[in-house]
Amino acid sequence: MSFNISSVILHYNSINSLRKVIEAVKNQTYNVGQIIVVDNGSPGFKLDEFPDVELLELTRNEGVGKGHNTGWKYALDKYNPDFIWSLEHDCIPFDNCLEELVKHYKRDEFACYCAVEKNDYQFDKYKHFIFNSTGFAEIVDKTKLDNYKGGLSFNGLLLPTWIIEKVGFLNEEFFIGREDIDFYKRIYKMGGYSLRITSALTHHDMHKDKKVLKFGNRVFLFPAQSLFREYYSSRNAYYHALKEGTSGFKLKLKFIRGLLITFIMRNQKIKRIKLRIKAYNDALSGRMGAAELKL
Structure with a gap:
């Protein structure tokens, strides 16, 4: 089955990484209908080398929630896609990432589908919280799982657009941080969940220059x-x-x-x-x- 998918990429002041993300989206084994970049007021930002990529420019940094909402609303109004594929400028999807996400979609499920960040927090060692009846509680080694229910991330989130209609858009009042948790909790409280697909991988550069120190379940990044x-x-x-x-x-x-x-x-x-x-x-x-x- 073929779906119309709008890829919305949020960017701020990281053009070199953004180029890699755009190229990765273009090279997906499952075709993306549209690529939309939302720039959150980056100084001197230009994207001339990608004329087929639609660019929405905010005049200043409006935060994560407003940035994503701007792209999602634009895609819904102009293209009426079946899915929004949400990415950010420092998260590069593997070539088959979208195909693996779509493969697990079930029309009768109240679910969104999230890629796994391959190197964030040292993927092969770090233990993550997974979903249970109370939300986030049980800790498991995610390298030993095929897929698991858990929180979502905007780095590789395949979101059926009907969920936005049911749950609403992101809470822009957070500005930066916790928008994802708030959005997921609303989905969860309405009876839905997020399924992390461990075969759908992204390469997340966010912490590539940081060292990780762990005490029990707590993680500290340096610097x-x-x-x-x-x-x-x-x-x-x-x-x-x-x-x-x-x-x-x-x-x-x-x-x-x-x-x-x-x-x-x-x-x-x-x-x-x-x-x-x-x-x-x-x-x-x-x-x-x-x-x-x-x-």
Whole structure:
């Protein structure tokens, strides 16, 4: 069966990697109907070498949610595709990635289909959370699985468009971080799930220059994420915990633990601690969206 699939690639300030992603999409063993790049306000960005790729340019960085939503809405309005194939500029799909995703699609399932990131967090060693009746709980070695139910990622997500109609678009108020968890939870609460297809692989460059340190189930990357991301990842994690019903006491323990880890494990300690405090206070007050950060 043949499907109309719109590939939507979100980009920010990483043109060399984006070129590799576009070429990989063009070389898929399953044909993509349209390739749409959404640029999130990259300075001096041009994409002249790909005249057949449609480019949507935002005037500034509007965040992950707004960026993806812009591309998804454009594809739905112009092409009415059966699927959105979501990618980002640092995640290069293997040539048969899309074919493997489509192969597992079942029309009567409330499911989306997600590729597995081959090298993110040292794929062959790291253990991931998988889906059970409560969401994310049980830990398994994903190298020993054929496929598994679990959280989704926008790096290789094959999303039936009827799911967007049912669940809605991404929550843009997160700005950067946790949009994927929020979107997945909405799917899950409506009776759906995400199926990660272990034969559909992408090469994820996000952490190629970082070292990984693991303590139990926690993973630490060195060097640490930017100060910019420190704030959003912390604020959105606290906000999401509150939204899921975490008590004030448990949230405060989470906050204190984060401060201790920052003090022990991170560089630029004072700046990061100040940002974590701001993140915690903003989450409690419900202040979301883009923030003015004095770094």
